[in-house]
Amino acid sequence: MSYADQTRSAYGNVIDRIPESIRVYLPIVPVMVLVGVFILYPIAQAVYSSFFSKSLLSPDEGEFVGLANYQEIWTNPDLHQVLWNTFVWVSVGSIAAIGFGFVLGWLLYEKFPYTSVASAIVLIPWVLPRVVGASIWQFMFGGDQGIINELLVQLGIVDDYIVMLGSGELSLWPPIIGMIWRLAPLFALLTLTSLQGIDEHLYEAARMDGATPWERFRYITLPMMRYNLAIGFLLMLIYNIRNFSMVWVMTEGGPGVSSSTLPVMIYRTAFVDFNVGLASALSVLLFVVLLVFSYYYIKVYDKLQGEF
Amino acid sequence: MTHLELDGVTKVFGDPEKDGVVAVDDLHIDVPDGDFLVLLGPSGCGKTTTLRMIGGLEEPTAGEVQFDGTVVNDVKARNRDVAMVFQDFALYPHMTVRENLGFGLKRENNDMTDGEIEDRVTEVAEMLEIEELLNNKPGQLSGGQQQRVALGRAIIREPRLFLFDEPLANLDAQLRKTMRTEIDELQSDVGITSAYVTHNQEEAMTIADKIAILNHGQLQQLGTPDAVFNEPANLFVAQFVGSPNMNLFDGTVGERGDAYRVEMDAASFDIPKRLVDTEFATTDVLVGFRPQDIFQGRGKKRGASGPSFDAEVRVIEPVGTEAVVHGDSNFGDITAKIGGFHGLTAGDELSLAIAPEHVYLFDARTEALLKGRLIAERADTQPPADGVEV
Ligand SMILES: Nc1ncnc2c1ncn2[C@@H]1O[C@H](COP(=O)(O)OP(=O)(O)O)[C@@H](O)[C@H]1O
Ligand SMILES: [Mg+2]
Numbered sequence: 082m083s084y085a086d087q088t089r090s091a092y093g094n095v096i097d098r099i100p101e102s103i104r105v106y107l108p109i110v111p112v113m114v115l116v117g118v119f120i121l122y123p124i125a126q127a128v129y130s131s132f133f134s135k136s137l138l139s140p141d142e143g144e145f146v147g148l149a150n151y152q153e154i155w156t157n158p159d160l161h162q163v164l165w166n167t168f169v170w171v172s173v174g175s176i177a178a179i180g181f182g183f184v185l186g187w188l189l190y191e192k193f194p195y196t197s198v199a200s201a202i203v204l205i206p207w208v209l210p211r212v213v214g215a216s217i218w219q220f221m222f223g224g225d226q227g228i229i230n231e232l233l234v235q236l237g238i239v240d241d242y243i244v245m246l247g248s249g250e251l252s253l254w255p256p257i258i259g260m261i262w263r264l265a266p267l268f269a270l271l272t273l274t275s276l277q278g279i280d281e282h283l284y285e286a287a288r289m290d291g292a293t294p295w296e297r298f299r300y301i302t303l304p305m306m307r308y309n310l311a312i313g314f315l316l317m318l319i320y321n322i323r324n325f326s327m328v329w330v331m332t333e334g335g336p337g338v339s340s341s342t343l344p345v346m347i348y349r350t351a352f353v354d355f356n357v358g359l360a361s362a363l364s365v366l367l368f369v370v371l372l373v374f375s376y377y378y379i380k381v382y383d384k385l386q387g388e389f
Numbered sequence: 390m391t392h393l394e395l396d397g398v399t400k401v402f403g404d405p406e407k408d409g410v411v412a413v414d415d416l417h418i419d420v421p422d423g424d425f426l427v428l429l430g431p432s433g434c435g436k437t438t439t440l441r442m443i444g445g446l447e448e449p450t451a452g453e454v455q456f457d458g459t460v461v462n463d464v465k466a467r468n469r470d471v472a473m474v475f476q477d478f479a480l481y482p483h484m485t486v487r488e489n490l491g492f493g494l495k496r497e498n499n500d501m502t503d504g505e506i507e508d509r510v511t512e513v514a515e516m517l518e519i520e521e522l523l524n525n526k527p528g529q530l531s532g533g534q535q536q537r538v539a540l541g542r543a544i545i546r547e548p549r550l551f552l553f554d555e556p557l558a559n560l561d562a563q564l565r566k567t568m569r570t571e572i573d574e575l576q577s578d579v580g581i582t583s584a585y586v587t588h589n590q591e592e593a594m595t596i597a598d599k600i601a602i603l604n605h606g607q608l609q610q611l612g613t614p615d616a617v618f619n620e621p622a623n624l625f626v627a628q629f630v631g632s633p634n635m636n637l638f639d640g641t642v643g644e645r646g647d648a649y650r651v652e653m654d655a656a657s658f659d660i661p662k663r664l665v666d667t668e669f670a671t672t673d674v675l676v677g678f679r680p681q682d683i684f685q686g687r688g689k690k691r692g693a694s695g696p697s698f699d700a701e702v703r704v705i706e707p708v709g710t711e712a713v714v715h716g717d718s719n720f721g722d723i724t725a726k727i728g729g730f731h732g733l734t735a736g737d738e739l740s741l742a743i744a745p746e747h748v749y750l751f752d753a754r755t756e757a758l759l760k761g762r763l764i765a766e767r768a769d770t771q772p773p774a775d776g777v778e779v
Contacts, residue, residue, distance in 0.1 A: 282479035285446050288466040289473045290493035290542070300492070304483045 124368065130361035137355035150362035159338045160346070160363075166253055167322065167342040174257050175317035178264035182313070185265060186272025200270055207266045215330035218259035222246050222331065246332050252340040256328045263327065264320055268313050275309035276302070308385035315378040322370060343367045391456045391549040391582045393420040393443065398452035400438050400606075405450065412438040414606040415452065420599070423580045425573075429593040430603035431629070436586040439603070440552050443584055445469045456549060472543035473552040476559060478535045480527035486538050487523040490514065493546045513545045533564045540572070544579060551576065551583040557592065569596055590630050594618070602626050620761035624675065624751045627758070633680045633713055633724050635749070640676040642669055642750065651676060651750070655719035656696045660745045665760045673753035679762070680713065682747035683725035686740060697742035700725075702735050714739070 096104065131150050133143035154160050185203060193199040206214060221228050222245050230242040245251045279302065287297045303310075325344040328334055334341030334349055341349065343363060351360035395418040403409040413435040420426045428436040441447040443454055445466030453460045461469060472493070480489050487510055494506045501509070514520040517537045527535055536556065543551055556572070557565045573596050576583050587593050593600050594614040602609040602617060602625075610622035621627035627635055640653040648659035649669070653676055676696075700716035700723055714725045716739065725741060727733070750759040 280477075280479065282475050282477060283481060285466075286473070286475060286479040286481070286542075287492070288446065289444060289471060290546075291467045291470075291496045291498075292492075293467065296496075301481065 127361045127364045127368070130357055131365050133358045133361075135357040135361075137351060137357050140357060143358070146358065150358045153359055154362060154366065162338050163341045163343060163346045166338075166340065169253065170257055170260075170324075170342050171318055171321045174260050174264070174321045175314065177257075177261045178268055178317050178321075179310075179314060181261060181265040182268025183272050183310075185269035186276065189269060189273045190276040196273070200273060203269055204266045206263050207270075209263075211263075211326040212330055214263055215256075215259060215327045218255060218262070218327070219246070219331040222255040247336060249336050249339040252332050252336060256331045256340060259327045259331065260321060260324055264317055267320075268317060271309060271313040271316075272306070275306045278309075279305045308381055311381045312378065312385065315374055315381065319371065319374050319378070322367070322374070390422050390580065392422045392458070393426075393550060393582055393584065394418070394453075394455040394458075395439070395443070396453040396455060398439070398442060398449050398454060400435070400442060400447060401450045411606050413442070413449075413603075416603075416606075416608055418601050418608065418611055420582055420584065423582055425576055425596065425598040426582075426584045427593040427597035427600045428584060428586045428603060429590060429597075429600050429629070430588065430609075432588055434603040435606040436588070436603060437554055438606075440473075440554055440584055440586050443550065444471050444473050444552050446473075469550075470546070470548050471550040471552060472546060472548040473554065474539045474543050474556045476555040478527070478539040478559075480535055480538055480542070482527055485524050485526055486514075486519065486530070489527065489538055490523075490541050490545050493542060509545060513541045516544075517541050532560050533568065536560060536564075536568055540575065544575065544581075547579070548581065551581050551585075553583065553585040555586055555588070557587070557589075565592070572596065591632060594630070600630075602629060604629075619763070620758060621749070622758055624677075624756035624758075627677060627749060627751070631679055633726065635677045635679050636683075636720075636723055637675050637677045638720050639753065640674050640750075641672045642674050643672060651696075651748075653696065653720065656698055658696045658745065658748075659694060660748065660750075660760065664746060664763060665750075667759050669759060671752050671754065674759060675751040675753050675756070677749035677751065678743045678747055679749075680724045680726040682743055682762070683723075683727075683741050684743070685727065686742060695743040695745040695748055697740065698723075700739045700741055702733055702737045702739060704735065705733055 096107075099107075130143070132145060132147060134146045134149065135143035154164075189196055189200050189203065220226075222230075227242075227245075229245075230239075233239045234242065243251075245255055283301050283305070284297055287301050292300065322342075323344060324342070325348065328340055328342055328345045329348070332340040334345040338346065344367065347360050347363045347367065350356045350363060395416050398413060398416045399411070400413040401409040401411050416439060418426065428439055430436055438447060442449050445461070445464060445468075449462060454462055456469070481492065484492065490510045490513060491506050494501055494509065510523070511520065514523055517540060519534060519537050519541065522530060522534060522538070527538065530538065536559075539556070553572070557568055560568060569592060572585075585593075585596065597614055599611060600614055600617050601611045604625050610617055610626045612620075612622075617626055617630050621630060624637075628637075638653055640651050643650045643652070645659065647663075648661050649665060651658055651660060651674070678696075698718045698720055700718035702714055702716050704715040706713040706715075708726075711726055711728050712733065714727055714733065716723050716725065718741070723741075725739075733739075746763040748760065749762060751757065752759055
């Protein structure tokens, strides 16, 4: 008697009575429950809350306000500043992380003798606890004792120490630099593994076909890496737009909203201003953007799987 | 069209002073214009390394690679105008067949227009009968089709040299034979000097103009398929070439009138002196004969006086109309190839003999050849097994 038969006779009475078309879904019920409770419910809750004017101090006394919270995003200049910051943060941070990461990955692949040791070292910024990494940068950019100011003075770029974290004009940039430092290693590792995935023989075939080093890079390396690079690009976008710790530790989003990005603003709106409704509307906005990124991420990932 | 010459080419991987691996050791090979050279030898003997040095993918530690008398050691692979077919084909997986074929033509120093390149791609695709596949990616092709694309990529540029590194090793037996013939015909048609690496002696014998047999990075013999079969330079070559393997037994040799007397444990026979070119500097020899040179019947009846012996059939392996017979004889284990319809079964008693012309003798100590297998014109009688059989 097979195992299947045994279980059937033990549970058969109950389960056999359920129609086949429903029975096949039974095994995924536990997972669906988890997804429902921990993922779908909070999202639904956020969407629901975004239609109310609600204070964190009295969360049960919300007043239905329709789309007023979204209108607020549309009209409030501070929030415009936040959206612009987010855009600058995500685009500059991602592109720079990709640029540095790619070069670093290439160097790891080509130049470093002990690749695995070297990549472990390179990966430190990525594996360091986020608050620790952010604190280091906060310390380095900080006003009086910051090493960066000292460096700028030594190099003759500025005459005297300048206020960076506390300046409305400059405060966005130090956290971006910290974030590039955190993300570039991840992209470097991605570059390294996809370079390692390219068959050496292809380069030799290309050499025999007369291709110069640049042509080998352009026509073999880059196309062979394109889906990996696309995935890396989307990962950079996702990590950047979700980042909270780097900004919060270094500037708390200030002064004013000068260095606030969406996640920081959501936090401030909900837990400093206690405006749950507006925070929920901002969350929904962030959620939609992330959904778009994720959609492309999955699409590219599928392509990568089906490619070779 | 290129005359290829390897002049003392040596390759040491790692530190020559310490634990370096001598992959290729002082190789001298001359390949006349348009010739088909096969590098043959067991795995790890340095064939691929030799080929890669010719192509410029590996730099010789010593010695010179010459094309038409010009040393090319310092010429980069991409400037040597040499095409190579790799064992795993190494097609560009992200490009279509069309792009794979055209890639080698899209060089800056090539003044072909896009239209001309397209025409040439079509021409080569037709030649190899892969025109239906031009828009496919390599991943969608069978092994044989990929092989054709790899060949196409090599011939499309009409290079100075073709290099093949075990190009048939990844194909099944049937396809291997077809492709072997095709490569042979293709090379004769275009007449481009070629170097072809294989560890398969049968493949080498059918396709080569000249075979270079390597062992431990050293050249054992450079010669035509006939020469390496009939007059192997040494025991290694004799055992590596020909299938099934040569039968080998200990013996001693002495003079008796106008013949050499060969004494073996269980038999003795004479070899007329005029069949032997070399002076014997030794009395200890290895006596060899090929399974296909063994014939049934008493030697004397056939007018030959080589070794003859009785054997009891142990195993029969039919090969088409022939059979490879493994038997126990008073010499020990023996392998013979019997033609025709033999009707043999295990346990049968056979009388076997070998013509003295077909007996190989090797110096037992140096393993150098003393006497090779003589072909018909120098032999006493028409040998029963004719010519080279592999
Ligand atoms: N890149 C390399 N580094 C170190 N040793 C190598 C390298 N390539 C080949 N060898 C060694 O050189 C010898 C000859 O190798 P190869 O030319 O590939 O042999 P074959 O093609 O006849 O099988 C082998 O012992 C092999 O291990
Ligand atoms: Mg090899």
